[in-house]
Amino acid sequence: MKNRLSKSSILILVSLWAATHSSSLAGTIPAGTAVIVRTVHSVSSHQRVGRTVNFTLDQDVLINGKVMLRSGTPATGVVETAVGDFRKSNALTVNLTAVSVNGRMVPVKTTGAYEPQTASTQKTRSGATVYFRDYTFPHNTKMAFRLAQPLNL
Numbered sequence: 001m002k003n004r005l006s007k008s009s010i011l012i013l014v015s016l017w018a019a020t021h022s023s024s025l026a027g028t029i030p031a032g033t034a035v036i037v038r039t040v041h042s043v044s045s046h047q048r049v050g051r052t053v054n055f056t057l058d059q060d061v062l063i064n065g066k067v068m069l070r071s072g073t074p075a076t077g078v079v080e081t082a083v084g085d086f087r088k089s090n091a092l093t094v095n096l097t098a099v100s101v102n103g104r105m106v107p108v109k110t111t112g113a114y115e116p117q118t119a120s121t122q123k124t125r126s127g128a129t130v131y132f133r134d135y136t137f138p139h140n141t142k143m144a145f146r147l148a149q150p151l152n153l
Contacts, residue, residue: 029061029068029151035096035110036144037075045083045092045135053077053094058142068153074100080113083134092135096145101153110145 037055054076061069081093093113098105137143 027063027066027068027153029063029147029153031147031150033061033063033147033151034144035061035069035075035099035108035147036142037077037096039137039139039141039143042139043079043092043094043137043141047079047082049079049082051079053079055096055143057099069099069101075108076105092137094137094143096143099151106151106153108151109148111148112146114143114145 036058038058040054040056043051043053054074057069057071057073057075060067060071075096076098077094077096079092080095083092095113096108096110098107100106
């Protein structure tokens with residue numbers, strides 16, 4: 001009987017924790033909300049367009065003081081342009097595409113792709129300027145995206 005009561009108590013406590021934890025994540029994150037992430041692995045301008053990029057949330061996403069997404073939550077993105085894609089002028093752009101909510105990946109739409117802010121240039125001996133389109137977002141690079149549509153959790 002004592003063992004059964006102990007198991008029941010543990011089950012009730014786990015259920016209460018799960019209900020509290022999941023309810024703190026329920027709700028909607030409005031369009032325009034900033035989502036700050038960090039890269040899990042480095043991303044280079046030489047990778048193929050369409051490659052999945054893994055992120056973790058760098059900081060909690062708060063709405064009216066309520067934590068909607070916790071720091072460390074997994075997220076994914078995609079390489080949208082790369083050096084090999086000559087149809088685009090950008091050497092490397094990455095966009096956020098999904099975030100993990102209660103163990104499932106929820107699609108995310110952001111307002112635009114993240115890209116390097118500066119181009120590398122170098123003068124040759126003849127005085128010509130050469131533009132380099134080689135970019136790398138190293139492991140743990142911080143990136144900021146804005147939601148283009150509300151995110152229902």
